[in-house]
Amino acid sequence: MSTLAITCIVLSACSSHYQMPTALKQQTLNSDTTPESWSIGAQKSKNLISEGTFQELNDDQIRQLVNRALSNNLQLQQQNDSLKIKEQAVIASGSNLWPSLEAGLTTGRSKSVNPSSISNKFDADITLRYELDLWQKLAASDKKANLEYLAEQALFEEAKQALIANVVLAWFDVIEANKLLSLYSQRIENAKQNLSIIESGYQQGLNGALDVYLARNELHSEESRLALQQTTQSTAIRALERLIGEYPAALLEVNANIPTFKSSLDIGIPSELIKKKPSLKASWYQLMAKDAGLAFAHKQRFPSFVLSASTGDSAARFSELFSASGLAWNLVGNLTAPLFEGGRIKANERSAEFQLQQAEKKYLDDIYSAFENVENTLSAQRSLVVRYESTKQAMENAVAAEKLAFEQYQSGLVTYTTVLDAQSRAFDAQSSLIQIKKQRAANRIQLQLQLGTAFIETNNNTSTGDTNND
Structure with a gap:
């Protein structure tokens, strides 16, 4: 009689089977939720940024910095260690089948x-x-381990691409800091020349004492800006040194111009982003690993x-x-066969089910976050093009106005406050142009990263980028 009861319980457990939710059978979103094109719109081109990023940067130093970062960056090494841990977990899980x-x-x-x-x-x-493995219980555990390894592999690829982008962006920050430092130094020299001319005119009775005080104040203000910019420059260099795995001594020298990318970027369509962006691949593999984990938890009843x-x-x-x-x-x-576990098996299965639902929502949220980042970057790209051209014109006008104002001051046509106002406008326009040019280049790198287009490091010294000075 007891044998019959045990047999009935076993057959009852085997009669129930787990079915994957319908939503999880679709690897990509359907046409109703995925737009056919980006809302901002953009032209496609065969000149992909991945084929010429480092050539267009037109500097051998950035290639060397990227290679040093890939070899020495401690965070990337930690990510690689995590990948190795998952690889050993796959081996350990697969051994249960033998x-x-x-x-x-x-x-x-x-x-x-x-x-x-x-x-x-x-x-x-x-x-x-x-x-x-009659019920594929061990196979489900092995599948879960393999999917987690694939997810970690995708995360490692995402981390590597992010590191390359961050090195390039940090390099841009150092170049920007250098350009601004050079501008501030030039402003100090101009302020000293103006002060010398005004003091000479004061001694000859051509200028008033107020003009002398204003000129001295301008010089001291420029010296203050220079000191602050020197700190900003050191901070930017240290950030770059940390990325390439070196001690942040602020000793790295960078002598380059902010690039102007000339090639067009094929942004593709939103559905392609899901297939090629490593972080979204990782999110999908994590989702399927939770699905395999639920199957394993359910089969503990067998x-x-x-x-x-x-x-x-x-x-x-x-x-x-x-x-x-x-x-x-x-x-x-x-x-x-388990007969009484005090609800442990059922609780584990319910927990695995909730983890699966959580992973599904995370996957959808990751997709829409990726879409949002691309849309925002495309919008910023269009805005930066307009801002750059407008600021460039404003700078040329402001520099001409500054020169004219000082000439008119020497002729007694305007007061020195007019000169100071013109100088301030010229300074703001010059510094803004440097910053916007850097933002435009950085936005291009960020867009490539968000689109999941792999950066290609190259040792080819042939460059086709912008060689014009700022």
Whole structure:
């Protein structure tokens, strides 16, 4: 009667089976939720940025910095270690599908009272165990480990591409800091010349004391800006040094211009982003790993069937072990099924189900976040083009106005406050042009990263980029 009851419970457990939710059978979003094109719109071109990024930067130093970062960056090395850990987990999980072979050796020494004697005993055995994966329970566990490894692999690729982009962006920051520092130094020299001219005019009775004080104040203000910019420059250099895995001593020298990318960028369509962006691939693999984890948790209800075969021997002397006459062996088939676990199996399955739902929502959220980032960067790209051209014209006008204002001041046509106002406008326009040019170049690199277009490092010294000075 008890055997019949156990059989009924086992068959009942096996009759229920897990089915993947319909939503998870679709790797990409459907046409109703994925737009056919980016809302901002852009022209396509065969000149992909991935084929010429480093050539267009037109500097061998950035190639060297990127290679040093890929070799020495500590965060990327940590990500690589995580990948190796997942790889070992795959090996460990896959080993459950193979038979296990164990050997044991036991020694003992005992004393008997009547008759009084001391005896030795040696036991040795070899056991072979193999679990038949009738319900694909072990296969589900192995699938989960493999999917987690693929997710970690995609995250490592994303981290590598992000590191390359961050090195380039940090390099841009240093160039910007250098350009602004040079501008501030030039402004100090101009302020000194103006002060010298005004003091000379004051001594000749051509200028008032107020003009002298205003000119001195302008010089001190420029010196303050220079000191602050020197700190900004050091900070930018240290950030770049940390990315390439070196001590942040602010000793790295960068002598380059901010690039102007000339090639067009093929931004593709939103659905392509899901397939090629590493972080979205990782999110999808994580989702499928949770699905496999739910399948494994559900199949814990099913019975396990283990075959074991062992052979062994006992002897009073070690040399007599495994003698042909003393060998013993047995073959056992073991069928076990959970009957009462206090709700543990059900709770684990429900937990795995909630984790799957959480991963599904995260995957959808990651997709829309990726779409949002691309749309925002495309909008910024269009805005930066307009701002750059407008600021460039404004700078040319402001510099001409500054020169004209000082000439008119020397002729007595305007006051020195007019000169200071013109100088301030010229300074703002010049610094803004440098900053916008850097933002425009940085936006291009960020767009490439967000589109999932791989950066290609190259040792080719042939460059086709912009060589004009700022």
